[in-house]
Amino acid sequence: MRIGPVQPVMQELRQTLDESDWWPRLDADQQRRVLAAMVVRDIAAGRIVSARGAPVEGWLGVVDGLVKISIDSADGRSVTLAGVPAGGWFGEGSVLKDESRRYDVIALRNSRIAVMPRQTFHWLIDISPGFSRFLLGLLNARLGQFIAALEHQRMLGPEARVARCLARLFDPQLYPSTRPRLRLSQSELGLLTGLSRQRVNQALRQLEALGLLETSYGGVTVVSVERLDAFEG
DNA sequence: TCATTAAATTGTT
């Protein structure tokens, strides 16, 4: 009983919403309105989801795939600020400030992105205390990540970089639906950490030997987020 | 369902 490709896409979107902490905080009418306003876009691997300086369309959610938030410095080098796995919502900063995007958002693999239009986002903040409280928690969690990043800036070991990158992807507040087994290839992890795939491979083996995670074809299974987060080499 | 092939990923140099 499928009516074109639209039906499965909506189903996938519904599932992502159901796994998002903010969704159940809305009442039925609000959910209906949000769902009607939401747009889904497919982005091919390597393509830009949203470029720095571009006007904000809205709040972004990863329905499927993996994106990174990065910035290119003047000398051409790229610094990755964060990776966002499926189930993660991001970009609220620029929407809140009503400014253009401050960072590049790039799909690391073929990804499906949900867009909640700016107006809908602001409407929710005005009308739903639950949503606003969720946003406060989200912003606080991000602040915590960046403070932790500064705190651990001195440790530059590749193993530690990989460990922290993985720990951040498993932050339960930012990405609640990330399962222990995350589909994430070593080259994708390399793009997130700024390390070569080979070095990521070595680091993963070392972390696996320590029992912090398990590797498998096309992904990693995290055994202990806490120990990964605390790893200092 | 199974066998074959292509593509992706890994491990090593």
Place this chain on the structure above:
DNA sequence: AACAATTTAATGA
């Protein structure tokens, strides 16, 4: 950066 080995995904009988 390049290579071989391995795993998965896709294809068609």
